[in-house]
Amino acid sequence: MLAAYADAPNYDDPLAALKVGDHPDPVVPEGWVRIKMAAASLNWHDLWALRGMGSHWGRPERFPIVLGCDGAGRLDDGTPVIIYPIIGNPNWKGDETLDPDREVLSERYDGTLAEYTIVPARNVVPFPDDKLSYPAAALLGAAWITAYRMLFIKSDLKPGQSMLVQGAAGGVSTALIELGRAAGMEVWAAGRSEEKRALAKRLGAHHTIESGAKLPVQVDAVLDTVGEATWEHSIASVRTGGTIVTCGMSGGAVGKTDIPRIWIEQINIRGTFNGTLQELRDLVSFVVLHKLNPYVGSLFPLKRTEEALRKLADGKQLGKIVLEI
């Protein structure tokens, strides 16, 4: 089958580690299912896998590995499904994201950038493909579930309260804007260009500001996917007793923190990782119920994965990049 995979890690030149070509068909173990992939999106996780970062660090035996940690396709019986990317210890009970043995697809197990992929039978969530396209459904298992958990599980936000999304046009940011608007929040988005701020407005942001600009009023919660480049602004922009939720570092990993403001003003800082299987089911219901259209910024065929990954790495995309398979 055709697949996009990391041949061997290359920290300095991740795209040199990428191969797009023939790869052995997966063999389906007992208790697992096979999915004929229709679409999968690109995530920073794919670039980290190519670099050999995260759970690949110091483990050359994990290569070659098929990339991709989200996606949508059909089971062998034709059921349309969205893939839940976390595979953990089968004896683990409760929140899958807290399982110390958890692995995201494309870490230990082959991922979704392939004509076929396999996962444990519990790792698929059916969806109505007459209400949600496959490229849109593909976004729900990584960027959108992360945004869902940031907003509904971690932020403490209630309908009518205000939120600032750092980064107007990112994959997780665009999901936060669409979800926040549908959930009745007052949505602010900070973006680096007029084009990105215009996209945020189109997707539902009530107000946009230039990245780093002072807000007229502090917000109830800040949702930060950027990290270093926006961290100080996030701390300055949240109200006393408010919450900052962080999920990423597309703008750098080491942020300067105004520590007295954290304790004097009792700011909550919470980290988050993907979401639970139940949260993915709830997200699918939320998206269908509110007739949301998860924003797909650009579509590429699987064989053009290299070009698509370069676009992600260069920060040139608006919204998510989806590969059609």
Ligand SMILES: NC(=O)c1ccc[n+]([C@@H]2O[C@H](COP(=O)([O-])OP(=O)(O)OC[C@H]3O[C@@H](n4cnc5c(N)ncnc54)[C@H](OP(=O)(O)O)[C@@H]3O)[C@@H](O)[C@H]2O)c1
């Ligand atoms: N914790 C989890 O489970 C989880 C899940 C998914 C993603 N993530 C992480 O979240 C981060 C974002 O992922 P993504 O898929 O949304 O990436 P993305 O689509 O590439 O978006 C990058 C975002 O970062 C912003 N940005 C980058 N550099 C910036 C700078 N110097 N100043 C201000 N804004 C900057 C961009 O803002 P503009 O729109 O203004 O360009 C954009 O919103 C990544 O680190 C990723 O690994 C974590």
